[in-house]
Amino acid sequence: MKIARVSETDLIVRIQKRFGNKKPQCGIEIGDDAAAVQNESDKLLLLATDILVEGNHFIRGQISFEDLGYKAMAVNLSDIAAMGGTPAYVLISLGLPPDLKLAEFDQLYDGIQEAALKYGVKVVGGDITSSKFGMVINVSITGYADKGKVISQDGAKPGDLIAVTGKLGGSLAGLLTLMNPNLELDPDIRAKALDKHYRPTPRVKEGVLLAATGKIHAMKDISDGLAKEINTIANTSGVKAMVDAAKIPVSPFAEEIARLLNKDPLEMAIQGGEEYELLFTFASKDYNLLNELANRHKISMHLIGQIEEGDGVLIEASDKIEPLHFKGYQHF
Amino acid sequence: MKIARVSETDLIVRIQKRFGNKKPQCGIEIGDDAAAVQNESDKLLLLATDILVEGNHFIRGQISFEDLGYKAMAVNLSDIAAMGGTPAYVLISLGLPPDLKLAEFDQLYDGIQEAALKYGVKVVGGDITSSKFGMVINVSITGYADKGKVISQDGAKPGDLIAVTGKLGGSLAGLLTLMNPNLELDPDIRAKALDKHYRPTPRVKEGVLLAATGKIHAMKDISDGLAKEINTIANTSGVKAMVDAAKIPVSPFAEEIARLLNKDPLEMAIQGGEEYELLFTFASKDYNLLNELANRHKISMHLIGQIEEGDGVLIEASDKIEPLHFKGYQHF
Numbered sequence: 001m002k003i004a005r006v007s008e009t010d011l012i013v014r015i016q017k018r019f020g021n022k023k024p025q026c027g028i029e030i031g032d033d034a035a036a037v038q039n040e041s042d043k044l045l046l047l048a049t050d051i052l053v054e055g056n057h058f059i060r061g062q063i064s065f066e067d068l069g070y071k072a073m074a075v076n077l078s079d080i081a082a083m084g085g086t087p088a089y090v091l092i093s094l095g096l097p098p099d100l101k102l103a104e105f106d107q108l109y110d111g112i113q114e115a116a117l118k119y120g121v122k123v124v125g126g127d128i129t130s131s132k133f134g135m136v137i138n139v140s141i142t143g144y145a146d147k148g149k150v151i152s153q154d155g156a157k158p159g160d161l162i163a164v165t166g167k168l169g170g171s172l173a174g175l176l177t178l179m180n181p182n183l184e185l186d187p188d189i190r191a192k193a194l195d196k197h198y199r200p201t202p203r204v205k206e207g208v209l210l211a212a213t214g215k216i217h218a219m220k221d222i223s224d225g226l227a228k229e230i231n232t233i234a235n236t237s238g239v240k241a242m243v244d245a246a247k248i249p250v251s252p253f254a255e256e257i258a259r260l261l262n263k264d265p266l267e268m269a270i271q272g273g274e275e276y277e278l279l280f281t282f283a284s285k286d287y288n289l290l291n292e293l294a295n296r297h298k299i300s301m302h303l304i305g306q307i308e309e310g311d312g313v314l315i316e317a318s319d320k321i322e323p324l325h326f327k328g329y330q331h332f
Numbered sequence: 333m334k335i336a337r338v339s340e341t342d343l344i345v346r347i348q349k350r351f352g353n354k355k356p357q358c359g360i361e362i363g364d365d366a367a368a369v370q371n372e373s374d375k376l377l378l379l380a381t382d383i384l385v386e387g388n389h390f391i392r393g394q395i396s397f398e399d400l401g402y403k404a405m406a407v408n409l410s411d412i413a414a415m416g417g418t419p420a421y422v423l424i425s426l427g428l429p430p431d432l433k434l435a436e437f438d439q440l441y442d443g444i445q446e447a448a449l450k451y452g453v454k455v456v457g458g459d460i461t462s463s464k465f466g467m468v469i470n471v472s473i474t475g476y477a478d479k480g481k482v483i484s485q486d487g488a489k490p491g492d493l494i495a496v497t498g499k500l501g502g503s504l505a506g507l508l509t510l511m512n513p514n515l516e517l518d519p520d521i522r523a524k525a526l527d528k529h530y531r532p533t534p535r536v537k538e539g540v541l542l543a544a545t546g547k548i549h550a551m552k553d554i555s556d557g558l559a560k561e562i563n564t565i566a567n568t569s570g571v572k573a574m575v576d577a578a579k580i581p582v583s584p585f586a587e588e589i590a591r592l593l594n595k596d597p598l599e600m601a602i603q604g605g606e607e608y609e610l611l612f613t614f615a616s617k618d619y620n621l622l623n624e625l626a627n628r629h630k631i632s633m634h635l636i637g638q639i640e641e642g643d644g645v646l647i648e649a650s651d652k653i654e655p656l657h658f659k660g661y662q663h664f
Binding site: 028031032033034035036037038039040041042043044045046047048049050051053054055056057078079080082083085089091093094095124125126127129130131132133134136138140141142143144145150152153154220221223236 | 363364365366367368369370371372373374375376377378379380381382383385386387388389410411412414415417421423425426427456457458459461462463464465466468470472473474475476477482484485486552553568
């Protein structure tokens, strides 16, 4: 059945049933003018939003609706993780083409619900409308952080070490397998690379653990690529970042795709977006403490450089030092 | 200059400058992964969102960008008003066609800022992306309500009176002047009707005052038309609503446009959407208290019917009683 034959009210009832349409003990969820939820006193309220537009962020028919729903959630969860916060409530706005099938609508919500359950957040409301010119998904998320423990992007200090939570370039590798469907690639590697691209892992647990130490000076999630994010940290903090090329952890999927497409895997790791690993800095004296934390909680922490006085970002390879510029995706 | 020639970062800096790019004393605003704001303890957190899609909610070239920005804010403010809450923080997501002019982007934010200042809310973040297939604006809003004072849609009780905060049909009158540009209409009336359509007044003050009495049983804003909203209140509350046609306050703009277009002004008032007046019910014994409140604060309160045991919505005109069905706009 086409979505054009279903009323907005019926779609809302469908969502209510999925997420439980019992009225919460205190507060109001899906279906009223606004949601009213229990609030956490004595914490900072975190707010973030991400819009995914057809033809720009995704191509219908290429990504499954489950993956699209999951990804829309993951990129928002990652924003809260990047502040060291705990995600809590989600609003979903949808602009739906009239030819969308009701089954596809349900699959989209399967992915949304899967991510919501996995990361312990509640979908409490949203808005649904038709959209003649393509599908749009906007997720808004709120979360909480302890006062004094929220981690902004602009707190990096000279003497800090720079670290990331995982290997980079895997999401771009997935995107490149999509753009090169005839690539002779092990199906298992193709599937895993695509998974990196379609189902990124928001580092929520890692963000909370790092924030709890009180030792992290600056943090961002890598949504637009390492090069752009480290430049943002350096610029907003008023410091210089020195990145050691040899220490950047490169995803094995990036290695493999780079080999087949004759690309530079390191460049893929540096410029590739939609990784959603955390990039953060802390005083070098706290390295042991953070290394122990990482070992205890199986956080994959890789040191990739340090912060110095000055400005800009330099990358040091075996034979040269040069500015690290953002060459990745520009929205406009 | 076309927006395609401006980077997302430059647009964000532009917005930061507008709303003040000084870092707040505590917390983080525009430009980081998420905003981190002072939270209000001991209150319920309200969350709402509305998406406006080109070709569906607006036509570029017909509405000014200032009005579009103002309206996107107003419809969200109205959602918080409908819960009896005080709006606080706003996130703006934009999907922008590459041919949008930078001046138009600024005009859009002029309207957003005007509404933000007027209603005392802070724009603390958002997301900007390009959109090949048309412009999209999603506003997400949070607000606060006292525990036990938040007003849901499903609390109407037999014996309640039904009231609205203003005259109805004016927004539809404005829409009809757009659809009938050759109508021989007093320019002043045309301008005022258009203003009702483009710059609806969210009844924030009224919602807060009504909620503070603790006497309101159910409330909604009239976004989809009186007929739909009163049906939602009746259905979700499990009661019957009896509406007295003679008591429905009809906007003078609806009267005038109806006369020129040979339409029924009452039908315009009943079915017309995007009015953003508040529709609410309360026990008849509290009428004097609420009437005094309305007089004291110059709230235009009109009684239009009462709640009874049963189900459905009936409308009583001079000669007949019949079911009041929603015939207005359907998104799909």
